Amino acid sequence: xxxxxxxxxxxxxxxxxxxxxxxxxxxxxxxxxxxxxxxxxxxxxxxxxxxxxxxxxxxxxxxxxxxxxxxxxxxxxxxxxxxxxxxxxxxxxxxxxxxxxxxxxxxxxxxxxxxx
Amino acid sequence: xxxxxxxxxxxxxxxxxxxxxxxxxxxxxxxxxxxxxxxxxxxxxxxxxxxxxxxxxxxxxxxxxxxxxxxxxxxxxxxxxxxxxxxxxxxxxxxxxxxxxxxxxxxxxxxxx
Numbered sequence: 001x002x003x004x005x006x007x008x009x010x011x012x013x014x015x016x017x018x019x020x021x022x023x024x025x026x027x028x029x030x031x032x033x034x035x036x037x038x039x040x041x042x043x044x045x046x047x048x049x050x051x052x053x054x055x056x057x058x059x060x061x062x063x064x065x066x067x068x069x070x071x072x073x074x075x076x077x078x079x080x081x082x083x084x085x086x087x088x089x090x091x092x093x094x095x096x097x098x099x100x101x102x103x104x105x106x107x108x109x110x111x112x113x114x115x116x
Numbered sequence: 117x118x119x120x121x122x123x124x125x126x127x128x129x130x131x132x133x134x135x136x137x138x139x140x141x142x143x144x145x146x147x148x149x150x151x152x153x154x155x156x157x158x159x160x161x162x163x164x165x166x167x168x169x170x171x172x173x174x175x176x177x178x179x180x181x182x183x184x185x186x187x188x189x190x191x192x193x194x195x196x197x198x199x200x201x202x203x204x205x206x207x208x209x210x211x212x213x214x215x216x217x218x219x220x221x222x223x224x225x226x227x228x229x
Contacts, residue, residue: 006158032215043204043219044159093158097215103147103208105217107159 003027004096006108013084013115021079021111023094029074030096034105035067038091050077084115120207120220127226134192136223138205143186146209149217150179150190153202162190167209192225200227 003026013019023033032051036044048064050056050071058064066088068080077096081088093110119141128134140148146167151159165172165179165188172179178191188205202224206217 004158034216043221046216049215095159095217104161104164105149106161107151109158110156112156 002098002104002106004030004094004106004108006092006094006111008111009109010112011114013113015085015115016083018080018082019084019113021081021092021094021113023077023079023096023108025075025096025098025106028096028098028100030077031074031099031102032097033071033077034095034097035069035077035079036093036095038093038110040091044093047079081113084113086115089113089115120205120218122203122205122220122223124221125224125226127228128195130195130197130227130229132195134190134195134199134225134227136190136192136203136205136225138188138190138220140186140188140205140207140218140220142207142218143183144209145207147207148179148181148188149206149208150177150188151204151206151219153204153222155201159204162203195225195227197227197229200225 005024007022035047038044047062048056048058050069052071056069071077095105095107097105121139149164150162153159176193180189202222204222205220
């Protein structure tokens, strides 16, 4: 149980285009989902927290107009990187937390974004 | 601010025990976690411990918590080559609140045959 998927697993896009990454909780309802960014050989940096049906809460320094987050249902959250630039290239990981055992957070496999 | 520190690298031989250490600064942390990340993959929750516990054992994994020293450790018994990965400790329930995880810097474990 507690499986989180992400799609796509990797994506290459041209500078200036937008990219959408999906995060799904497959076997539980995720009341809260989190989006992280990870640079090579570094730890995870929390970008934003989203609760189903409400606006995401962004961490300091994260541009909300650049990284659009939608948590439309209890099993799906999306992150859209708008007008991507090479410096947005990174590994993006989502995680999800359900109602039961809400202190446990389960992570997706990550999406590697390369902007050329 | 909140800070979680780990040593960067640990190398052991197959069959030995591995001990990965973590220190944190937020004395009000409620939950402490260990996650494993293999190359190019997401994080796998290995185990966690509540702050009112000293020890938790789960098969080959033993977590020790010294709340006074704000020190957490993960011991892996009979380490295998498949255990080679990056291990992150994390805390929640402290000053950053219950929702957020604060991650350590990660320890790269290399297991040689």
